[in-house]
Amino acid sequence: QKEVEQNSGPLSVPEGAIASLNCTYSDRGSQSFFWYRQYSGKSPELIMSIYSNGDKEDGRFTAQLNKASQYVSLLIRDSQPSDSATYLCAVNGNNDMRFGAGTRLTVKP
Amino acid sequence: DTGVSQDPRHKITKRGQNVTFRCDPISEHNRLYWYRQTLGQGPEFLTYFQNEAQLEKSRLLSDRFSAERPKGSFSTLEIQRTEQGDSAMYLCASNGGANYGYTFGSGTRLTVV
Numbered sequence: 001q002k003e004v005e006q007n008s009g010p011l012s013v014p015e016g017a018i019a020s021l022n023c024t025y026s027d028r029g030s031q032s033f034f035w036y037r038q039y040s041g042k043s044p045e046l047i048m049s050i051y052s053n054g055d056k057e058d059g060r061f062t063a064q065l066n067k068a069s070q071y072v073s074l075l076i077r078d079s080q081p082s083d084s085a086t087y088l089c090a091v092n093g094n095n096d097m098r099f100g101a102g103t104r105l106t107v108k109p
Numbered sequence: 110d111t112g113v114s115q116d117p118r119h120k121i122t123k124r125g126q127n128v129t130f131r132c133d134p135i136s137e138h139n140r141l142y143w144y145r146q147t148l149g150q151g152p153e154f155l156t157y158f159q160n161e162a163q164l165e166k167s168r169l170l171s172d173r174f175s176a177e178r179p180k181g182s183f184s185t186l187e188i189q190r191t192e193q194g195d196s197a198m199y200l201c202a203s204n205g206g207a208n209y210g211y212t213f214g215s216g217t218r219l220t221v222v
Contacts, residue, residue: 004151032208043200044152046210088151092208095165096142099151 006089006100014108019076021103023089032092033065035074037085044088079107115201115214122191122221129187130217132201141184143176144200152200191221
């Protein structure tokens with residue numbers, strides 16, 4: 001079992017729709033959870049962090065955490081073509097961060 | 110604060126040659142990380158420094174790989190006797206504490222021919 005699992009996609013949504021990205025993790029002791037956006041050929045960019053159960057909203061982005069289910073999600077409202085990228089879920093380990101393989105999102109105009 | 114800088118951006122080398130990459134983290138960040146990423150995969154952890162101390166190394170880091178962070182500032186990652194399987198994007202990141210997100214550099218793309 002991988003430490004951080006994501007659906008690889010691709011996930012395709014029309015412009016203006018809500019994109020929903022999901023992630024599960026295996027280490028129950030994890031305390032910090034992150035979403036990164038990675039455009040093709042570029043390095044990852046931190047877009048959201050979440051530390052406690054529930055929802056955290058930042059602009060069009062909402063991160064959701066359920067530690068009991070070991071589940072993290074990212075919702076992107078009013079999706080734009082510029083949101084087309086790979087979204088990486090990451091979970092802190094002992095001294096480092098473990099990443100999923102990413103979900104590729106395409107937002108079609 | 111100019112973010113995390115990596116040099117070079119691209120490196121093409123012949124199999125068997127040695128290569129060295131440099132990372133300059135955000136100056137206030139005491140933690141520095143090296144990751145490797147191949148196409149279609151997430152970043153894989155290689156090694157981690159807190160200040161000048163290398164505190165963890167992945168099993169992925171074979172004896173051909175070595176990393177340093179003298180004086181707790183910039184870091185270098187050296188790969189000796191490169192192999193085609195070393196071709197990847199090498200990412201450096203830094204943060205100010207264990208539970209903080211990373212700021213990544215632009216990466217060094219290594220191609221071994």
